[in-house]
Amino acid sequence: MKLLSIRVYSGRNIYSHWPVVRADVDLGKYVDIPTCDIENFNERLLSMLPGLKKHKCSKGYINGFYERLERGTYLAHVMEHMALEIQNILGYDLKFGKTRYLRDDTVYFMVFSYINEIVGLESAKLAFDIIDSLLNNKEIDINERLFYIQTKANENELGPSTSAIVEEAQKRKIPTMRIGENSIVQLGYGKYHKKIQATMTDQTSCMSVDIACDKELTNYILRAHGLPAPEGKVVTTLDEAIVEAEKLGLPVVVKPYNGNQGKGVSLNLSSKLEIGRAFKIAKQYSDRILIEKFVDGKHYRIAVVGNEVIAASERIAAHVIGNGINTIKELIDIENRNPLRGEGHQKPLTKIKIDDVMLLILDKVKMNLTSIPKDGEIVYLRENDNLSTGGIAIDVTDDVHPNNIKLALRAAQIIGLDVAGIDITTKDISKSIVENDGVIIEVNACPGIRMHHYPSKGQPRNVAKAIVDLLFPPGAKHSIPVISVTGTNGKTTTTRMIAKILRSNNMTVGMTSTGGIYINDDLMVQGDTTGPRSAEVVLMDKNIDVAILETARGGIVNKGLGYDLADVGVITNIGDDHIGIDGINTLEDMADVKSLIVESVKPDGYSVINGDDIYAERIAKRARGNIIYFSQNPDNKLITQHKYNGKKAVYLKENIIYIFNGEKELPVINIENIPATFGGALEHNIENSLAAVAVSYGIGIDTTIISKGLSEFHTDATNNLGRFNVFEVADFKVIIDYGHNIGGYSRVLSGLKKMKINKLIGVIGVPGDRTDISILKVGELSGKSFDQVYIKEDKDLRDRKPGEVAELLRKGCMLGKLTDQQITIELDEKEALIKAMENAEAGDTIIVFYEDYQPLYDAIKDFKAKLTSDIINEIPAVVGKV
Incomplete structure (x- = not known):
């Protein structure tokens, strides 16, 4: 048995409308051997992955797959379920999968859904390796492999703030697109799109971020504007730190001047020894160290979005509660087994890590990791209260004093941030900090919102929704029209005709085609650009009013779509080409593959289908949105029935292209006035013109503009390079x-x-x-x-x-x-x-x-x-x- 290939479909694809992994395997001599005939295979497999017993499989009920195993099923099918189960073990609830024959008698492929791409890929590899170990009596450490996958997944996963914003955008039907491997995500398409990185938006001023990252400068600006902030100074040596601490008066705070997530922060330092140890810790994160006057009180985070306070949380440092039996180290281990705690930002809470900062804090209260706290005794393990260091949050949004709300908004405004996290220390947030000796400790330019979405106590607050509403106020546009064109023949010319018409409407057109990526008449990337990556390039462009994407078979089959849903999907025709490639063995197969284009149309969009094609009705059954048929025959039965039903159609009658708008005929242009038809001699360009008319009318272009565009479309190197x-x-x-x-x-x-x-x-x-x-x-x-x-x-x-x-x-x-x-x-x-x-x-x-x-x-x-x-x-x- 051999693993031949693994590929990822990150968007809509011919197998599903959600992301899947496809793995091709050659079963070799095991092609006709069911699992029940492989000695001890089922028993050993279930001992490794007992969760397989709960899989429903095609039976539709729990234990359905187990019954298939007992009766005997084949290894490709088993591998599919194993890949899903491995993902389930890692915390991803997934069920979709299928296995099919591919070629050469012994080669099969399986597809299964994934959420994290790394986990999907590695689960396929591990599933194969487990089968290989069972067949060949090899050793395999599943737990070690699972840990490896989880570690890689955490590196690849979007952070909780980014994920929450993406989820809210998708609720509003705003398409999302991850850019690169980091946490930059595009929301929307074309000229209306916005980008985010965690809670930082592309509307956030770079200078404002720089100011917020410079804690000394932020402190200076806040105090200059009359806002309460602690006194402090940046130093570079321990001697300077001790001198500055004595000037400020003990206790003090020591922290990296440009740190984040509470890393390297030490509070309430009352001796030179403590300052020295804290200085050494802070130096691990920055060469410049901020010494501040310590302010006693509780720690709060106020989330500001736009001109509104959306949420507020009291943040409590990582701690354990004694029981009189267990050591602090044991209590930490027990707390870390809390299912709400995970690595990094994986879950609502973060696991508590033992490090030098923790040891310093314990030492200050004459304790260490082997100390056994009394029953009910609270032992704080951090002085900073960030969730990223194991802290918890309690929602206090409804308790914030009105004056504190004004001060938080003022702080964000002064620094110039559209999204900000204002850190306040005060004894009671329900009282004005001005009257309660409170201070604004920091202004954060990219505040985490996990604490507000998942408070340990109190009401969750949807800060992500507020950020999406800031970027796209209700009623604001978030996406340009997307037009996707496929077919066996004519798709390039049709794409170019549509582009010509839309440019005649004074629209900036982004186009992918076999000739390259174009913005209007400017060639940006030369070559065959009919795949999903090229589509993404166009959709990322801030200049364009409309995207016209030639979408070839190869891209559809091997990579899926590079967009979410189109406003118009076009299938020019289905012909005898590429048959016998990529598992497409019949014209019916080809029709089904290309139907993905009309399946992926918005509910209020249009599927444009060639009524003269023998597969038109087959395609129409899979189409979404509203159907516009086009035909060179006004008496075509699909056209006739469509008109009878009051639906839109485009057809040729007496050499004139007509649109039926649901009620009446609208003449558009005589085909003799379309240079690309050579006076009507080139019937395929008549067909392409009909498709272009249908698309243009579907997105609301006036017939006079459509006529103008087609009358200026020539089959020359400028308009239609390489086509007649x-x-x-x-x-x-x-x-x-x-x-x-x-x-x-x-x-x-x-x-x-x-x-x-x-x-x-x-x-x-x-x-x-x-x-x-x-x-x-x-x-x-x-x-x-x-x-x-x-x-x-x-x-x-x-x-x-x-x-x-x-x-x-x-x-x-x-x-x-x-x-x-x-x-x-x-x-x-x-x-x-x-x-x-x-x-x-x-x-x-x-x-x-x-x-x-x-x-x-x-x-x-x-x-x-x-x-x-x-x-x-x-x-x-x-x-x-x-």
């Missing part, structure tokens, strides 16, 4: 087109038959990953359609041998009745075109179905330049004649 680009070369034409499958060839050749041509010459080739039958079909069609053929091959052979594809095309051409004299094999694409041009005659048309556009363009330019040079050289010189 026509070049006049001497007395013959060269056309460059991206037809790369039987459908693409058929559509182009059908249009050419309607044009006046002397001889039609083809420079043909097909990508090597197509099936032999598909390649032969292209060859046969070429043999029937061309007077002369030059066969070339792509540079990327896609695991074929040199000349293999060319030979299949040659055989196909001969099936189409071309002779050897009419077929030339020249594997180099550029050289094949040059030979075709050298042998062309007046009135001929050459069409080259290309892999690489630029060399062909250069070849045409050079050929024309050479012709001009030759003509000039042939003109006789006339000298000295009058």
Whole structure:
């Protein structure tokens, strides 16, 4: 048994509309051996992962999977459940999974859901390794592996503050997107999006953050504005610290001047020895140390969002309560077993860590880790009260004195923070700190909100919601329109047509396509950019009003979607291309795969479907939102029924494209006025125009703008690079087109038959990953359609041998009745075109179905330049004649 590959789908995908991991395994000799026939397999497996007994499986009830094991099931299916169970052990409640046959008799794939990507990936690996250990009697330490996974997961997990904000955004249907591996998350798309990192927003001033991080400067500014703050000074040496402490008067506080989360903070220091030990601890976090006058009282955190106090908590330092039996070390261990405590920010509370700060505090009260506190005695283990060092929080939002609310808001305003955590020390928060000798200790620029969401006592306060409402006030836009286009043929041209129309509407368009990523007419990234990563690049751009995403099969199958939900999803057609690849073996399979685009449409959005396609009804059953059918036939049965039901449709009637808006017909444009159709000769561009009209109308573009955009859309290098680009070369034409499958060839050749041509010459080739039958079909069609053929091959052979594809095309051409004299094999694409041009005659048309556009363009330019040079050289010189 071999683990072949593991891949992650972080967005909507062909297996589910939530994130999944896919693992491919080759079962080898175990393909037909059920688990019940493998000696002691079930018993040993269940002893390792007893939770598997509770899995329901397809039975739908607890113990259903256990029954399958007892009766006998197969290893790929077992691995799927194991990956889920491992995640369950680590605290992730997950149930979705499925296993299917893939290829070669013994290869299967399984998919299962995940929440943390690292945990999902590592769970698949561990599940395989456990099976391998059982089959081959190898040792495996599951607990060690689980600890390793948990450690990696904690590093990868979003913090509690970020997670809470993301959850609130998703409740409001605001799409979220993690950027990189850290905690920066984008909320929304395009020009309306905002970014957060924990509770810091992209509206937060960088200077304000710098001020807040400089505790001495913050203290100075607060005091300058008349707000109560403790006296203090930054020092760099212990001698300076002791001198400053004596000036302030003991007791004092020692802390890193730019620290966070209470790290390195020591309070209530009353001797040089204590100051020295505290100074050494603080030095671990900063070279500059802040010495402050200690203020006695309780510690509070007030959360300010915008111009409002959202929550307030009393923070209590990490502590244990004695029972007269256990030592302090034992009491810490007992408390750390509290299910609410976890590592770092993993859970509502953090486990208590033993370190030098704790030992210093215990020493101050003449205790150590082996001391046994009396029954009911409270032993404080920290003087700072941060949750990150094991503290707890009690909600006191309703108890805060009105004047303290004003002071907290004033402090945030003075420092310039939109989100702030104001730390106050006072004896009683219900009384004004001005009258109660309280002070503002710190102003935090990126305050944690875990304490407010999960108080140990009192009412939870939803600070995350307040932050989302600050970024996106109710009614504010958070996302631009997203249009996703797929199909076997025509998706690039359709995408570009839509972009042209929307630019005519004065919109800034972000577009992905096979040609690259564009912002309006500016090429930002060159290449085939039809996958999810390219989509994310566009959606991250603050400049764009609308995103138009060409979404190819490869990206859908191998990576899923790069967006959440589209406003419009388009399927141009389903054709015979890429069959037999990635487990897609039939046209029905292909229709189902591409249907993901219309499944992922907003409830009030539109699914645009080609009513002339034989799979239209199959696709429509899976579509979401409202359906707009388009057709070249006004009497198409789907169009007729749709109109009868008062639904929107787009169709061609008497050479005019009409929109039916649910009540009446609206004429848009005569196809003869769309340059890309060549007067109606190119039916595939009529089809593409219909799709573009449907999309544009679906997002509210006026018909006059739609007409203007299409009337200015040419099949040239500016508007539609590589799609039926026509070049006049001497007395013959060269056309460059991206037809790369039987459908693409058929559509182009059908249009050419309607044009006046002397001889039609083809420079043909097909990508090597197509099936032999598909390649032969292209060859046969070429043999029937061309007077002369030059066969070339792509540079990327896609695991074929040199000349293999060319030979299949040659055989196909001969099936189409071309002779050897009419077929030339020249594997180099550029050289094949040059030979075709050298042998062309007046009135001929050459069409080259290309892999690489630029060399062909250069070849045409050079050929024309050479012709001009030759003509000039042939003109006789006339000298000295009058």
